[in-house]
Amino acid sequence: MPRDDVTAETRQSFTKVGTRPLRPDGVDKVTGRARFGADMAAPGMLIGKVLRSPHAHARIRSIDTSKAEALPGVKAVVTRDDFANRTDELRDILVNVMAREKALYEGHAVAAVAAVSAAVARKALRLIEVDYELLPHVIDVEEAMRPDSVLLHDDMFTAGVDPVPDQPSNVAKRCEFGHGEVEKGFAEADIVIERSFRTEASHQGYIEPHACLASVGADGQGELWCCTQGHFMVRDTCAALLGMDVSRLRVIASEIGGGFGGKTTVFIEPVALTLSRKAGRPVKLVMTRDEVFRASGPTASTSVWVRIGVTKDGRITAGEAVLKYQGGAFAGSPVEPGAMTAFACYDLENVRAIGYDVVTNRPKQAAYRAPGAPMAAFAVESVVAELADRIGMDPIEFRLKNASREGTRSAYGPTFGPIGLVETLKAAKAHPHYSAPLGNNQGRGVASGFWFNFGGQTCVSLNINIDGTVGLAVGTPDIGGSRASMCLMAAEELGIEYDRVRVIVADTSSLGFNDVTDGSRVTFASGMATIQAARDAVKKLCARAARMWDIPEDAVVWEGGYAKPAGANAGDFQPLSLRDIAAAAAKTGGPIAGHWEFNAENAGPSFATHIVDAEVDPETGRTSILRYTVVQDAGKAVHPSYVEGQFQGGAAQGIGWALNEEYIYGADGKLQNPGFLDYRMPVASDLPMIDTVIVEVPNPGHPYGVRGVGETSIVPPLAAVANAVSAAAGVRLTSLPMSPPKILAALEAEKGAQAAE
């Protein structure tokens, strides 16, 4: 952390942190009182609707909106002409928000209307005439990389290659990480296994569709209510796209029904603001589920090749991977973190990971929990499992023998500080799950995973109220129970009860800039800011007590929620509680508040190891998940229930990604399953209770040792489930999702191979 006044020591004992009180927003959430993105209304409000491309790839020759504009009840129509062109880093976001020269994927926005009702708005969309010149399309990552592929952007020249290619392609970037001499390492191996793997695009699957209400007044000042993981990001991006001063746009984050990374960018918000500005009235815009699937970000689909060599006694001599990720129609697939994390769990002398960022005619990918890492882990951990089996070594012992630990030079470069991978492996091996018996057609899989975790810009205010209660304003939307964690940390520092602290997610005009709720950063960064703001308030509380006692400020200490004289020489005074000092605040100098703003660094990486038992029905190819255990390093679990919830949620999403979820495209480049009936996410009846073990290896970069936990939990499950299914089926599965038809085909192929032998 750049500020040397942030306390670096790791606190060991707690009275509030580590307990499990009810979440402060719980009653609102279960009674329907909580207000989500679509719950806001305003007088005179219009309904916005978006016209989307029915074609996977088409040049837009012209857009005629005259008939729609003439329809009674239509108050505004916007197209590309209503958004100023850009050439900077916001260009791709702008083009994704509203198509310009070309529609780059089915579902790409090409126009939008605001009307007095949804019915009129829908009718108006049908009256907009778009003249398309159809173009051939490409959906598959390998096809998109071919030299003769359809080209999406004639100005895309592969970055990361020297010299820069003289021909455009669909490969936006090449990256490479690693060290040592890979071929020398493979020459030292007794066994080398190489395999190719595929994963399909999966959607974050948040329950709440994107929704917003925009209101721009005649004076050019705007307000935007929206569901987002980062309202400061929304404000700055929208203000730039609309040419507004940042100070003239106030964004209020609603409650959020899930995000998982998918709400870390803008889609409909700039459109709603532009419609409102044009109509002079508030505009509400809510995506349908169909639109969420077709036009908001799923994650990348991938093709990954892995080669790993080992000695007979289980030492990995070299690891190599080539990762190809398509991230939709724009550069920016998460292949870099994929390549960096692929071998992060292993202490390797010789390692190389090469990544390619590829564009296709699909919606622009958005971040999804530990972006890029689960697909890489699927490939690497599958080969690791196969190697352990081949040399007859227990898979956890094999991982322990090669595990990254403090002092290991990571596969992506830097040397690890204190990390908890070994602790998760040992805890997994000791867990009763690992030694439980298995039945027929059942298999057990293990996999480990890594994520960096991030900090970021953070600003909080903590106000002491007149009755001694505390109001805490944070700028990071609560998507995982973070308000409860903030209350606990504030209560811990102030020495008051948990329910004496109330947290709000403040709007963009009330706090300094806060980065998005992403990167597993909130309990770490907003939590650290909360701790420091509380300490700032404590200093002021002690100063007020000193004035009331007429003694020097440094003669007062804060203990257990009371200001006390520090030692016998300070005088003999009855301790003053926070409530006492707050009640006298008006007469001792006015309001008392703590504040903290900083750029949090040193988030401390997180590792996890998962164990899963699966049963495969050889007749139908259907997989049942019988038992699942997550073991993960949390550094310090502030609210263990929400840490466990993050562990369980990541595992559940990973199971869906491994077994069922996929974007299915027709030959026409159109998505075939844009709904939850055909895009099959796991429901409660599909899953066993997911057991959890919290490992705590303190992060020295946080006063309590906290590490983020929101993302690492989705890194191992793809591989863990694949290893379990492969063990149960007796054949290695290399393509996700492992749907029944794929498993049956693999079983048939294995039978055929055995018959041929």
Next chain:
Amino acid sequence: MVQVRLSGTFKSYAGGRDAFEIEAANVRQLLDGLGEACPKLRPILDKGVAVAIDGEIYRDSWFQSLRPDSEVFILPRLAGG
């Protein structure tokens, strides 16, 4: 002098070179020095990178101090989900 290593796409902007010796006491001086030593890298550095110092990844900390023996890597600026 601090030794800084390049990875990811950065080597390609440095003609394949993966290590530089830069006179720098903090991150800002390091990035300035690296940009001078390798002009092709400057726009990439200006756009935003991460700097790993002794195993810790910093995304925006110009004034983070460096020791001559610090292990320093330039990494892509990543985001989470």
